[in-house]
Amino acid sequence: MRSSCACLMKPVLHGYFRSSCSWRVRIAFALKGIEYDQVPVNLVKDGGQQLTDQYRAVNPMQQVPAVTIDDITLSQSQRAQVRMISDLIASGIQPLQNLTVLEKVGSEKIQWAQHFINKGFKALESILKQTSGTYCFGNEISMADICLAPQVYNAERYKVDLDQYPTIKRINQTLMEIEAFKVSHPSCQPDTPDQMRA
Amino acid sequence: MRSSCACLMKPVLHGYFRSSCSWRVRIAFALKGIEYDQVPVNLVKDGGQQLTDQYRAVNPMQQVPAVTIDDITLSQSQRAQVRMISDLIASGIQPLQNLTVLEKVGSEKIQWAQHFINKGFKALESILKQTSGTYCFGNEISMADICLAPQVYNAERYKVDLDQYPTIKRINQTLMEIEAFKVSHPSCQPDTPDQMRA
Numbered sequence: 001m002r003s004s005c006a007c008l009m010k011p012v013l014h015g016y017f018r019s020s021c022s023w024r025v026r027i028a029f030a031l032k033g034i035e036y037d038q039v040p041v042n043l044v045k046d047g048g049q050q051l052t053d054q055y056r057a058v059n060p061m062q063q064v065p066a067v068t069i070d071d072i073t074l075s076q077s078q079r080a081q082v083r084m085i086s087d088l089i090a091s092g093i094q095p096l097q098n099l100t101v102l103e104k105v106g107s108e109k110i111q112w113a114q115h116f117i118n119k120g121f122k123a124l125e126s127i128l129k130q131t132s133g134t135y136c137f138g139n140e141i142s143m144a145d146i147c148l149a150p151q152v153y154n155a156e157r158y159k160v161d162l163d164q165y166p167t168i169k170r171i172n173q174t175l176m177e178i179e180a181f182k183v184s185h186p187s188c189q190p191d192t193p194d195q196m197r198a
Numbered sequence: 199m200r201s202s203c204a205c206l207m208k209p210v211l212h213g214y215f216r217s218s219c220s221w222r223v224r225i226a227f228a229l230k231g232i233e234y235d236q237v238p239v240n241l242v243k244d245g246g247q248q249l250t251d252q253y254r255a256v257n258p259m260q261q262v263p264a265v266t267i268d269d270i271t272l273s274q275s276q277r278a279q280v281r282m283i284s285d286l287i288a289s290g291i292q293p294l295q296n297l298t299v300l301e302k303v304g305s306e307k308i309q310w311a312q313h314f315i316n317k318g319f320k321a322l323e324s325i326l327k328q329t330s331g332t333y334c335f336g337n338e339i340s341m342a343d344i345c346l347a348p349q350v351y352n353a354e355r356y357k358v359d360l361d362q363y364p365t366i367k368r369i370n371q372t373l374m375e376i377e378a379f380k381v382s383h384p385s386c387q388p389d390t391p392d393q394m395r396a
Binding site: 019043119180 | 217226228229241242288289290297317339341377381382
């Protein structure tokens, strides 16, 4: 017998009352009328409960929120995981090392960029170890790969040591052989300066 | 006669060769085999071409990339706009004022948070003036509203003057009357400390 709800157990929200991203998830559950359990993760108590090994196993980014759901629905779960990886890069890493922010940071900008890229890549590496095949998620190119390659390019620009992240490095090398990634590369665009052309 | 491609004109990518987010879009177009035109926006020349009034009309966030597409397909365009608003908040504002980043910023953290929230809210206000009805996009609650309310809560926490953003303020007041936003509010969660309860 199939049911329209594929969840066997109630989703569990690992969050913090004051975290705006946790609140987003609570609103969404409330709007959809989905019952869920909450496991509070206090971001300030005990030096930050999100920094424990126990919580890292739940969310390698060591941030709230994280939602754990019985993952019976593989296709949903695939979409959710591709989005999670894309979001980790697009919201968790890139915004912290973009030009506007680095200008605001000033003289420490290289260290700042390295700090946040390394923090994000540590989490990403541990996720990709679970999810990757040839590409970020299994053996098909997804939005996650579209986010990965440009972020690795930035990491190289800020001299992050990629040998620490063998899975990221391997996937990126594979992506760099693909025509769509080659023709779109920063080294061959209409506005690429001559001295930066490949 | 209907065509499977609803675009009458080629999409135009306003981007910068070196911007990782611009590259993401170029990869996606290349993978899908979509032809597009490029309008380079040099982020460093002339003090940053993204800061001109002309470019602000294209993208109020004054960042690259921006893609302009003949918006015949209204439903697609609605989804794209809801995602644009959500992404403006989830990638363009929230990551820059979250706890981890503010700890790294140190003593200037209030000013830092205000700077990036104001920067984002200026762009958001001008977009919402175009897109909003009762809610962020028309008269139905969307993911954009789920992102908006918690971000306004953060803005209040960091004492951003919301009177500068009448559209944001109005939508938020409307959202605060809705049950799903009330029951999920930080003031009434299992881990809310007694002194912060409503």
